Amino acid sequence: MTAECCGYPISIFFIVVNEFCERFSYYGMRAVLVLYFRYFLLWDDDLATSIYHAFVALCYLTPILGAIIADSWLGKFKTIIYLSIVYAIGQVTMAISTIHDITDANRDGTPDNFTFHIALSMLGLILIALGTGGIKPCVAAFGGDQFQEHQSRQLNTFFSVFYLCINAGSLLSTLITPVLRAQECGIHTQQQCYPLAFGVPAVLMVISLVVFIAGSGMYVKTDPEGNIMWSVCKCIGFAIKNRFRHRSSSYPKREHWMDWANEKYDKLLIAQIKMVLKVLFLYIPLPMFWTLFDQKGSRWTLQATTMSGDFVSILISTVNPILILTLVPIMDRLIFPLIQKCGLNFSPLKRMTVGMLFAAMAFVSAALVQIEIDKTLPNFPSSSESQLKVVNTYSTTLNVTISPNEHLLIESFGVQLHTSKHTYSTISCMFVNDFSLIHGEQWCEFSRKFGFGASYTFLIPSTVFSDDCESITEVEDMKPNSVHMALQIPQYFLITTGEVMFSVTGLQFSYSQAPKNMKSVLQAGWLCTNAVGNIIVLIVAELGKLPKQWAEYLLFASLLVAVSIIFSIMAYFYTYIDPAEIEAQVRKEQGLEPEEMEKETLEMEEKDEDQKNEQGVKQTKI
């Protein structure tokens, strides 16, 4: 019997605090990672972005490794501890790699040996990906293991609180670590303080580990049952081979293709594999949701840069966790109970379908915003056009004629702040509020706000420095961005509502439908849908874009609607199961473990029927 508080096992307190600290560590490090690549290692934008995405994809591929270790070998508890140590070492390695003084022998403020910093940071990132991905499927499943049969309502609430902690950690760290980076620190020279920005997440990871270990005495720990993954693969392989051997129509058909493993494998294992395969089959369309969801960080961020408003980066990085923190309680306490009161069965798979439709609507909203933005954008010359600008300072109107077949050469002008005579200079700046023209002691100051996205030309007559700055003419070549980024809020709201319905429910669903010894494996399968979604984004980005961004948004929205229709059909044919009940039935048929079975049957009878309905559970025999 585990210690309880308000109907919840006390042990989950340690698990949610552990998750909060771990997510703080992960998202805090991620918030400054690209900046570190760009401004410390001096990589270009493309390299920095590719390595960043490769790292994120790796973080969602390693869960399968963690799940295999947990379910087949070490058990969830030990896997979390060992991989958290790897994770903390990775974070510390990463923080050390950002200390510029280590290789700055000539004390000029920049590292002298970039290879050292690159090698150390790559090692750190690999360890972090192994750690964060490895523990990810185990922590959620381990949290679920703390609940008993009669606590199914509390179990659902746990997954929501778990998701809240993830986003609380993410919100705080995304706000804090960029501020830490902006500090100055160093032994020989003062530079932007990357060691602090990466060091604080490292400390949080150590705290996360300590909190998890502190709860040791209270956890329900399930032992791994041998190398389950290997047995699963062998069993599936045998079923396929056996089916092929008996392909002639003279052999009687079997109810399920996995039944062809009956000759050699335990019925219980076969039943468990059937449960897992049914859920994995259902996962096939799911990556499409993540394909859209993960474009928040790429296409939508780029969209924001063509809009007006001074809070781009803060808005972009925090709007999702803020909305999660608001929407999860509203959904859990208000919307879902209200739907239930209306007598509607809003089962997990229906919620996930609706979640997908919300994400599709978010992209329709993004397309509408894009259409508004496009109206305000200047027309740039296409690859088959040239743009010619003629500045007339002559005293009379001139007519310009252009020969249609003339190929115009566009010259690129150098960037030069202090212009020499007849040199044209282009200066791109952020947050320009004033600029001055200095010539010896004399100067002209232009003090006002220049709009984002705008382009100005200042025509300076040869007489300007004699006395009057008034004679300088300012021409607005491109208008400033005028569509306010507040217009993006509906799309963020819709996609986050979709996330709450899809992701939180998917997490619960993956746990509830998995047999006891394969819970982490199914969590890892769930996380893999995210990795595949990210890979699709990379492929689509590589394959080139539609000429109009809004059209691409609509294409993605239509694809997700199509996928959600397919998913809803698959979901219609899916029968919710209670894995424990099926396992007990199989054992009964096999005449095994009567005492065990009796206990399980008793527990099942005690189950609250209302709680079953809430989850839309229909018992069935596989």
Ligand SMILES: NCC(=O)N[C@@H](CC(=O)O)C(=O)O
């Ligand atoms: N809002 C992002 C979020 O909550 N992400 C979760 C789920 C996931 O990434 O799969 C997390 O960081 O764990």
